[in-house]
Amino acid sequence: xxxxxxxxxxxxxxxxxxxxxxxxxxxxxxxxxxxxxxxxxxxxxxxxxxxxxxxxxxxxxxxxxxxxxxxxxxxxxxxxxxxxxxxxxxxxxxxxxxxxxxxxxxxxxxxxxxxxxxxxxxxxxxxxxxxxxxxxxxxxxxxxxxxxxxxxxxxxxxxxxxxxxxxxxxxxxxxxxxxxxxxxxxxxxxxxxxxxxxxxxxxxxxxxxxxxxxxxxxxxxxxxxxxxxxxxxxxxxxxxxxxxxxxxxxxxxxxxxxxxxxxxxxxxxxxxxxxxxxxxxxxxxxxxxxxxxxxxxxxxxxxxxxxxxxxx
Amino acid sequence: xxxxxxxxxxxxxxxxxxxxxxxxxxxxxxxxxxxxxxxxxxxxxxxxxxxxxxxxxxxxxxxxxxxxxxxxxxxxxxxxxxxxxxxxxxxxxxxxxxxxxxxxxxxxxxxxxxxxxxxxxxxxxxxxxxxxxxxxxxxxxxxxxxxxxxxxxxxxxxxxxxxxxxxxxxxxxxxxxxxxxxxxxxxxxxxxxxxxxxxxxxxxxxxxxxxxxxxxxxxxxxxxxxxxxxxxxxxxxxxxxxxxxxxxxxxxxxxxxxxxxxxxx
Numbered sequence: 001x002x003x004x005x006x007x008x009x010x011x012x013x014x015x016x017x018x019x020x021x022x023x024x025x026x027x028x029x030x031x032x033x034x035x036x037x038x039x040x041x042x043x044x045x046x047x048x049x050x051x052x053x054x055x056x057x058x059x060x061x062x063x064x065x066x067x068x069x070x071x072x073x074x075x076x077x078x079x080x081x082x083x084x085x086x087x088x089x090x091x092x093x094x095x096x097x098x099x100x101x102x103x104x105x106x107x108x109x110x111x112x113x114x115x116x117x118x119x120x121x122x123x124x125x126x127x128x129x130x131x132x133x134x135x136x137x138x139x140x141x142x143x144x145x146x147x148x149x150x151x152x153x154x155x156x157x158x159x160x161x162x163x164x165x166x167x168x169x170x171x172x173x174x175x176x177x178x179x180x181x182x183x184x185x186x187x188x189x190x191x192x193x194x195x196x197x198x199x200x201x202x203x204x205x206x207x208x209x210x211x212x213x214x215x216x217x218x219x220x221x222x223x224x225x226x227x228x229x230x231x232x233x234x235x236x237x238x239x240x241x242x243x244x245x246x247x248x249x250x251x252x253x254x255x256x257x258x259x260x261x262x263x264x265x266x267x268x269x270x271x272x273x274x275x276x277x278x279x280x281x282x283x284x285x286x287x288x289x290x291x292x293x294x295x296x297x298x299x300x301x302x303x304x305x306x307x308x309x310x311x312x
Numbered sequence: 313x314x315x316x317x318x319x320x321x322x323x324x325x326x327x328x329x330x331x332x333x334x335x336x337x338x339x340x341x342x343x344x345x346x347x348x349x350x351x352x353x354x355x356x357x358x359x360x361x362x363x364x365x366x367x368x369x370x371x372x373x374x375x376x377x378x379x380x381x382x383x384x385x386x387x388x389x390x391x392x393x394x395x396x397x398x399x400x401x402x403x404x405x406x407x408x409x410x411x412x413x414x415x416x417x418x419x420x421x422x423x424x425x426x427x428x429x430x431x432x433x434x435x436x437x438x439x440x441x442x443x444x445x446x447x448x449x450x451x452x453x454x455x456x457x458x459x460x461x462x463x464x465x466x467x468x469x470x471x472x473x474x475x476x477x478x479x480x481x482x483x484x485x486x487x488x489x490x491x492x493x494x495x496x497x498x499x500x501x502x503x504x505x506x507x508x509x510x511x512x513x514x515x516x517x518x519x520x521x522x523x524x525x526x527x528x529x530x531x532x533x534x535x536x537x538x539x540x541x542x543x544x545x546x547x548x549x550x551x552x553x554x555x556x557x558x559x560x561x562x563x564x565x566x567x568x569x570x571x572x573x574x575x576x577x
Binding site: 048051052053054055068069071072073074075076078080082084085086087088089090091092095096098099100102103104105106143147 | 326327328329330333334336337340341344345346347404405408409410411412413415416417418419420421574576577
């Protein structure tokens with residue numbers, strides 16, 4: 001369980017920049033929670049505050065019921081992968097993990113286990129300097145899994161991974177959540193989160209934009225419409241018109257209908273003997289819904305609203 | 313709700329962070345980098361090689377120089393190597409990002425700095441002591457029969473060899489602390505060379521007696537009082553030198569610890 005309450009981070013003295021602005025959310029165990037936002041939205045800063053690396057300007061956050069730094073065995077409480085590399089390139093993968101393991105008295109056998117899980121056993125003795133981006137990510141994930149933690153906090157874990165690696169991460173995260181762990185994973189790619197996450201926390205410019213499930217997010221995003229092509233488009237539009245229905249037309253004979261579903265349109269057309277050439281529900285893609293949401297937040301800020309940091 | 317282990321079905325683990333374990337981790341970190349081996353070996357070989365050169369080429373010209381200072385002339389160079397290693401131990405972690413992993417594992421932070429300082433000081437002191445003794449004994453092979461013939465058991469000899477090792481260790485600890493304060497390897501090296509090695513030399517050119525007196529207590533000057541059998545001209549006593557040097561190192565490390573607790577990583 002991760003809790004953030006009024007979490008705020010401001011940088012700089014005279015012209016402060018607000019990276020995270022009064023963020024309140026909860027991440028529950030047993031599901032994969034996607035932490036989404038465009039680049040610069042404050043995802044990494046929030047994660048660093050959860051891990052006690054950055055001190056919040058205001059507000060507080062707890063992991064597993066208490067501030068991260070107060071846990072007696074933090075690596076067993078939270079496993080973290082940070083976006084910026086946190087590995088000395090001159091050390092081998094094995095020794096990197098062993099150095100971290102020593103701080104908690106975690107045995108060598110566990111280090112071997114996580115190397116195995118992440119597919120790094122064969123390169124464990126090699127210095128990290130020669131690792132590809134994907135191998136570096138795997139090593140970061142191995143370090144996160146080291147303490148068999150109750151919570152995983154992963155910042156952009158699929159960065160630099162090949163398709164096989166992406167699939168591996170996806171399955172790993174789902175398996176970890178299924179075991180009852182709390183999984184918070186950040187991304188700027190909605191499409192990736194659509195297939196990985198159950199729950200979504202979306203931020204833009206450091207503010208909470210949505211805290212919802214993937215399903216509800218798509219349903220509520222309101223961009224679902226039905227495309228209709230008919231030679232009697234104008235007549236059909238008159239028949240469908242109602243207070244909750246909006247109809248737009250981009251081209252002659254083509255309608256874009258919001259507020260009703262394909263079934264109702266089809267039955268109405270049949271009842272009035274209107275031929276239909278096309279009847280296509282336009283499911284809003286997650287990516288589109290996400291862009292709409294974050295686009296709005298950007299517009300809100302640049303429209304002159306008195307938001308701190310907007311001048312920057 | 314208030315206990316930590318009830319939020320998930322994961323069993324409580326036997327693992328926890330202890331000071332001894334952080335020390336063990338820092339020991340492991342130090343020895344698993346190639347730079348450590350190269351720097352320590354270079355520092356040691358420099359002292360030995362220069363010591364042998366001094367011994368084989370001695371022709372009686374430098375009669376007024378203290379014997380231990382004479383054979384350990386190489387410590388002037390090894391000091392730079394050891395200071396650089398000290399800076400790498402702390403600032404190197406910021407340069408590579410390793411510090412984020414270190415402080416995520418030990419979020420109380422300060423034990424990491426103490427452990428780094430303790431492991432590094434222990435290793436440097438032992439290495440310097442062994443190197444000094446070996447260099448002294450080897451150099452004496454050629455110095456026998458000259459006015460620089462001394463035995464390890466002669467009064468003050470072992471004290472000077474150990475004093476030189478202690479001085480090198482404390483100077484390197486100051487470098488380690490500067491690395492932690494500045495979080496930058498070039499910055500740390502610049503600060504060490506500038507403030508410890510160059511600044512006192514500049515200050516002594518000022519025509520003020522008070523400045524001259526104060527400079528005697530500066531790290532490099534206090535260190536010079538330690539590695540000599542005979543009293544060093546224009547320097548404090550070995551005891552005072554050791555005390556000043558220890559206080560300098562303690563002050564730099566305390567400042568580094570204070571900032572480590574406060575600053576974002």
